[in-house]
Structure formats: structure tokens, C-alpha cells
Amino acid sequence: MDTSHLAEHAGAASSFFASIFVVATLSMRTMIPLRVFGILTNIILIASAIPTHNYPTLVLHAVLLPLNTYRLHQMLQLVRDVKKSVNSDLSMEWLKPFMTERKCAAGEVLFYKDEKAESMFYIVSGRFQLVESGIEVPVGAIVGELGMLSPSNMRTQTLECIEAGVILSVNYTQVEELYVQNPAFGFYFLRLASARLFQNIATLEQRLAQHATPAFAAPKLA
Amino acid sequence: MGSLLSSLRYLLADFIGEDDDTPPFLPDGLPEGAAPVVSEGIHRLIDYQGASYARLYVARLRRFVGRRDVDDAMFLEIARLMAMRMSYEDPIRIAQLKLAEFGTGADDPRGRSTDDVRKFRFDELIGALPAVVAEPVLDVLERVGWTRKLVSIRFSTKSRWGVRRLKIEAGLRRWRLFSVRYAKERAWVERWLHMIGRSLAKQPKAAIAIVQTATMVQGYGDAYRQGLTDWHAIIDGLAKPTFDGVLPVADLAAAIAEARAAVMPDPRQVALQRAIAEIRARALGAGTNAAAG
Numbered sequence: 001m002d003t004s005h006l007a008e009h010a011g012a013a014s015s016f017f018a019s020i021f022v023v024a025t026l027s028m029r030t031m032i033p034l035r036v037f038g039i040l041t042n043i044i045l046i047a048s049a050i051p052t053h054n055y056p057t058l059v060l061h062a063v064l065l066p067l068n069t070y071r072l073h074q075m076l077q078l079v080r081d082v083k084k085s086v087n088s089d090l091s092m093e094w095l096k097p098f099m100t101e102r103k104c105a106a107g108e109v110l111f112y113k114d115e116k117a118e119s120m121f122y123i124v125s126g127r128f129q130l131v132e133s134g135i136e137v138p139v140g141a142i143v144g145e146l147g148m149l150s151p152s153n154m155r156t157q158t159l160e161c162i163e164a165g166v167i168l169s170v171n172y173t174q175v176e177e178l179y180v181q182n183p184a185f186g187f188y189f190l191r192l193a194s195a196r197l198f199q200n201i202a203t204l205e206q207r208l209a210q211h212a213t214p215a216f217a218a219p220k221l222a
Numbered sequence: 223m224g225s226l227l228s229s230l231r232y233l234l235a236d237f238i239g240e241d242d243d244t245p246p247f248l249p250d251g252l253p254e255g256a257a258p259v260v261s262e263g264i265h266r267l268i269d270y271q272g273a274s275y276a277r278l279y280v281a282r283l284r285r286f287v288g289r290r291d292v293d294d295a296m297f298l299e300i301a302r303l304m305a306m307r308m309s310y311e312d313p314i315r316i317a318q319l320k321l322a323e324f325g326t327g328a329d330d331p332r333g334r335s336t337d338d339v340r341k342f343r344f345d346e347l348i349g350a351l352p353a354v355v356a357e358p359v360l361d362v363l364e365r366v367g368w369t370r371k372l373v374s375i376r377f378s379t380k381s382r383w384g385v386r387r388l389k390i391e392a393g394l395r396r397w398r399l400f401s402v403r404y405a406k407e408r409a410w411v412e413r414w415l416h417m418i419g420r421s422l423a424k425q426p427k428a429a430i431a432i433v434q435t436a437t438m439v440q441g442y443g444d445a446y447r448q449g450l451t452d453w454h455a456i457i458d459g460l461a462k463p464t465f466d467g468v469l470p471v472a473d474l475a476a477a478i479a480e481a482r483a484a485v486m487p488d489p490r491q492v493a494l495q496r497a498i499a500e501i502r503a504r505a506l507g508a509g510t511n512a513a514a515g
Binding site: 107109112113114115116131158 | 278281282285409412413415416419420458
């Protein structure tokens with residue numbers, strides 16, 4: 001019995017079915033659903049290419065399937081890490097995979113006070129100092145994350161490398177892209193930035209209270 | 223349709239340039255007599271690069287507006303010198319100026335046929351291109367040791383082809399802010415402003431001397447490179463250590479003047495380095511005596 005015409009019909013039907021998924025994929029507004037539909041489309045197109053022996057399509061989608069899966073995994077992991085960070089230590093380590101490594105020589109200035117802020121940095125090694133306040137930024141710290149959300153977009157201090165080291169940097173545009181592509185990430189990122197801001201305010205209030213206490217206490221002692 | 227076009231323009235902004243050509247307003251609270259200087263600076267930078275670049279100039283100037291420690295004369299000098307430094311002379315600028323000169327002299331036949339030959343270093347020439355193109359080329363030039371080689375470039379309005387070529391060169395300004403050279407110039411201007419700010423905080427009397435060091439960095443080719451190296455030598459050898467508190471220079475303005483007097487057109491900077499070393503030794507000696515006394 002000749003089954004070639006059956007395979008032909010099955011191929012045509014599955015191609016039609018796959019076309020619906022292609023349209024659905026392209027109509028997705030955000031990255032995670034787009035990747036999910038991309039994966040489904042890849043699977044359907046692979047399945048439809050087998051009976052019709054359409055090997056170029058089969059090979060193409062066999063390559064695209066793991067790529068889409070990997071990108072989806074990256075996005076989901078990012079959301080998970082940011083969410084975890086909001087609920088624990090407020091760390092920004094989750095940003096590391098998106099950052100570029102750069103060596104810094106002693107004396108090099110990463111940014112100047114009042115300069116327009118365009119990127120944030122993660123200190124991997126070496127010694128870095130905020131020139132105006134004289135505060136040394138410890139290894140593992142993220143610098144410049146609030147500049148992205150501040151309306152003035154200006155650096156408030158100068159950061160100088162005082163002992164050669166390595167930093168990771170990421171452009172605000174890249175973070176903005178992640179934010180726009182992925183609403184869940186955007187939501188947790190905002191929560192994380194707000195939490196860090198509140199933490200800074202609490203530290204300042206604590207310092208203010210420490211400075212204010214002796215002044216108020218003095219008349220009582222007298 | 224309009225919104226679709228504006229989306230396309232936004233998508234391709236890096237390639238076709240910015241849409242926003244609204245010139246910046248003069249900042250509020252300018253000192254008396256500053257408006258013409260700042261206005262001239264704004265026009266110069268709009269002509270040089272565009273409205274958004276002029277806005278950067280205004281934003282940088284705002285750092286000094288209304289400061290009690292910056293008098294009118296110093297503000298004027300900052301405004302004038304910053305406009306000068308922000309419109310640095312790269313091959314694109316020279317092509318722009320040549321075209322402007324050609325446009326002005328179009329009615330006067332005597333002013334039309336001019337020919338300029340300028341010598342640039344290879345790294346200077348390639349550095350005017352966008353970093354994504356320039357960096358691999360510069361790496362290759364570095365490997366073969368050609369970065370410092372001088373190249374003669376003719377800027378001519380004598381022929382139609384010469385004018386066309388100038389227009390192409392001047393058109394490269396669209397990508398100027400992505401260039402290797404711009405990144406360095408931006409860092410330089412920020413460092414200069416940072417040094418002025420630190421001087422105002424640590425040695426206010428020396429601030430005007432720091433402002434005027436911008437005149438050391440001018441032109442193009444070897445003269446520019448020499449000026450830049452000399453400027454860094456003075457800032458790194460005298461100004462920065464003084465502000466960091468590791469060099470007790472009592473009169474930084476005088477020290478800078480003394481070092482600037484020793485500046486020679488010498489790539490090895492023998493006289494300048496000697497002068498800086500002497501000033502440092504004197505300051506450290508005086509500091510030790512003061513501590514002992």
C-alpha cells in the first residue's frame with residue numbers, strides 16, 4: 001500500500017498547524033511567552049519535517065530548539081534570582097552573567113562626580129575609593145545601580161581605582177532591555193532597587209541619630 | 223504613519239543620528255556678562271555636533287552656576303575653555319571648518335580655491351571613526367607599530383571631488399560620539415572639571431590656574447599629543463597629589479605656573495619632569511621641616 005500521499009497530507013496539515021504557531025510566536029509582546037511559543041513552533045516544525053523528509057527545516061529547528069530553551073532558562077533563572085534577592089540579602093549578583101569584565105589600573109577613574117551616569121559596576125578585585133567621601137568600596141559591591149532610576153541621572157561621587165583590579169560593568173541600556181523584555185524581572189528589579197534605597201535611608205537615619213544624640217544629651221548632663 | 227516613522231527613526235538612531243534638534247536654553251543664574259560667551263559656546267557646539275551635545279555643555283556648566291567660590295571671571299573662563307575643548311580638532315572638524323570657509327567665500331572668487339594639507343597620526347585618524355570599526359584597526363596598527371606614523375591629509379575645495387570628499391568627511395560627525403577619540407576627550411573634560419572642583423574645595427586660589435591648564439591641550443597631531451602628555455604630567459605630578467594630601471604644596475598656582483614655564487616641545491619632557499621633580503622635592507622638604515619645627 002502506498003502511504004506517500006498520507007505522509008504528504010500529514011505534512012501539509014502540520015505545516016498549516018505550525019504556521020499558526022509562527023504567527024502566535026511573533027505576536028507575543030514579552031520575552032518569556034515568545035520563547036515558549038518559539039519552542040512549541042520548533043517542536044511542531046520538527047515533527048512535520050519528518051514525514052515529508054524536509055531535512056533542511058528539520059536541521060534548522062533542531063538547532064533553534066536548544067537555543068530557545070537555553071534563552072528561556074536564562075530568563076526564568078534571572079527572574080528567580082532577582083526575586084530571591086529581594087527576599088534575602090538585596091544582592092545584585094544575579095546581574096553578573098550580563099556584565100562585561102574589565103581590568104582597571106591604579107589611578108584610573110571609573111566615573112566622575114556630576115557626570116551623567118550610564119553604567120553600573122561590580123567590584124571583583126582590587127581597591128576602589130569614592131574620592132569625595134574617602135570611603136573605600138569593598139570587593140563584591142555594586143556601584144551605580146540607583147543612578148539608572150534617579151531623575152537627574154548624575155553621579156554623586158567620583159570612583160577611583162587605588163589598587164589594580166578587575167570590575168564587571170553593565171550598561172543601563174542593557175538593564176533597561178531586560179526590564180522591558182521581561183515584566184516579572186522589571187517588577188522585582190523595582191522592588192529590589194526600592195529596598196536598597198530604603199536600606200540606605202535607614203543607614204543614614206541611624207547615623208544622624210548617632211550624631212544627634214550627644215547634642216541633645218549635653219544640656220541634660222550640664 | 224508618523225508614529226511608525228518615529229519608531230523606525232528611534233530604532234536606527236545610532237546610524238542616522240538624533241531627531242531632537244531643540245537647542246538648549248541658557249542656564250538660570252548665569253553671572254553678569256556670561257550670556258554672550260555661553261551662547262557662543264552653545265552655537266559653536268551645535269555647529270560642531272548637534273543640539274544634544276550643546277545640552278551636555280550646558281549641563282556641565284550648571285555645575286558652576288551659583289557657586290559662591292566661582293567668581294564671574296572664572297566662570298567665563300570655564301565656559302570659554304570648555305566650549306573650545308569640547309570642539310576638539312579631529313579630521314571631521316577640519317573638514318567642517320573647510321566647508322564653512324568655502325561657503326563663506328563662495329561669493330568671493332579669491333577666497334574659493336584653497337588647499338590645506340594637515341598631518342595626523344594614524345591613531346588620530348582612525349580614532350575619529352566609531353569604536354566598533356576603529357578598535358580592530360588600531361589593534362592591527364599597534365601590532366605593526368604604525369600608530370604614531372604621520373599621514374598627510376589634503377583638505378581641498380579646489381575641485382568638485384574635493385568638496386564632495388569634505389562633505390563625506392564632515393558627515394562622519396553623526397558617529398563622532400561613538401568614536402575612540404570622543405571617549406578619551408569626554409574623560410579628559412570630566413577630569414579637568416573634577417580637578418577644578420577639587421581645587422575649589424582644597425586650594426581655591428589655584429582653581430583659576432587649573433582652569434587655564436586647558437589652553438595646554440590644543441590643535442591636532444603631534445602638538446596635541448605633546449600638550450596632552452604635558453597636561454597629565456602636571457596634573458598627576460602636582461595637582462592630584464596636592465588634593466589627595468600626599469604633597470604639601472602651599473601655593474599650587476605658583477607651582478603650576480613654574481611647571482608650565484618648563485614646558486618645551488620635547489616628547490621626552492626632560493625639562494618639565496625636572497621642574498616637577500624640583501617642585502615636589504621642595505614641597506616635601508618644606509613639609510618635613512614644618513613637621514620637625
